[in-house]
Amino acid sequence: MTRYKLTLEYDGGPFVGWQRQDNGPSVQAALEAALLAFCGERITVSGAGRTDAGVHAAGQVAHCDIIKSTTADTVRDALNHHLRPAPISVLTATPVDDEFHARFSAVSRHYRYRILNRRAPPALQRGRVWWIARPLDAAAMASGARQLLGHHDFTSFRAAECQARSPMKTLDRLTVTRLGEEIELAVEARSFLHNQVRIIAGTLVRVGEGRWRPQDVGAALAACDRRAAGPTAPPHGLCLMHVGYP
């Protein structure tokens, strides 16, 4: 038996999310079906982050145990073959130590949230960006973002259904950058609460619109109440870019 680390890219649009569920196709189930077709046995795939329905990945990480004698290149190519036509791609497959766990070994998760900020709706980037027609002040959003950096109780930025035991998280990076018509949020932490990045994005947009002052973000954080923060931004602007390991 060999444990493989898989790096994955996927378009979250057609899926109910990473996790296997009864109500529709998931990324995990598609990978497990490809593994069954390749190996002839049921193999469980464990992911580093349970991305929600509609959330994309450019660098999700998962692991699985393969008994069949094969090579890493064959694992990658065979899975990509069997995954078609699902928009999931195995970028790399690497043999790892049996101690490696995609979720529990991870030390950092990097997300990007993309906002298309222009009057005209997206055509080429449709399904990849949150379209906001009214002009946003990216500098004000960046100022609000700085108040979330560090170790805090993120209860205000946590979905009601979040299963994490503690609301304490350390936000290591949160930058807001305007690139022409696009505003990009880059977010990094060891781990996140459920919907944390999307609630941060929805809250910072309130600042960008001028409805909130930058310091109101700090007040929302201090309130430790989900109702104090902004709305949850739509999933299709979010992409899991990278998962870091020691």
Next chain:
Amino acid sequence: MTRYKLTLEYDGGPFVGWQRQDNGPSVQAALEAALLAFCGERITVSGAGRTDAGVHAAGQVAHCDIIKSTTADTVRDALNHHLRPAPISVLTATPVDDEFHARFSAVSRHYRYRILNRRAPPALQRGRVWWIARPLDAAAMASGARQLLGHHDFTSFRAAECQARSPMKTLDRLTVTRLGEEIELAVEARSFLHNQVRIIAGTLVRVGEGRWRPQDVGAALAACDRRAAGPTAPPHGLCLMHVGYP
């Protein structure tokens, strides 16, 4: 009557191309249907470049004459409203002189051709890039590209069905740049022959694969025979980026 210059972004995937045709939905017909819904009359839209089926645009230009009294912002917003759910977006609408003609006034056309050069198939960029799994030598492709610059008889790089009177064209720019896993061709000329950019891309890929030497591109050009050049690259890697006017 006011003539409007429209700048357009579209995903070419679902269309038979720019031009109105009997065999399926075209970008031109979608725009004309939106104009009919907005103005209540049949209005013809003229485009700067007749992009083929599957070819995208980030900066196509078209013009149309509107009798109805309105404003440029209303033209843009109303067309975008009526275009839904087609993946076509009117980026700008600008009143122009009656002498302006999207096609005949244009002095330059800028295209980008994107190749995803990695073992794993595209998931997020599917339908936007030509996927080539075997490694390509971008420096050799750039060297081959330089032989096409300038004023030449481009008969070898012209589709059989091309309707241009002369095969003489001046290629003002043709660069090949590797950006990580992606190879990008930037191409600029006053005008192009039918399929010229896609045949150039298909030919340079032969060089990138090592099947041709860079100087073979010059020999293919000199042959003035379509069979001397490489294959026509697939449409979905191509995007009309910009059309220049005096």
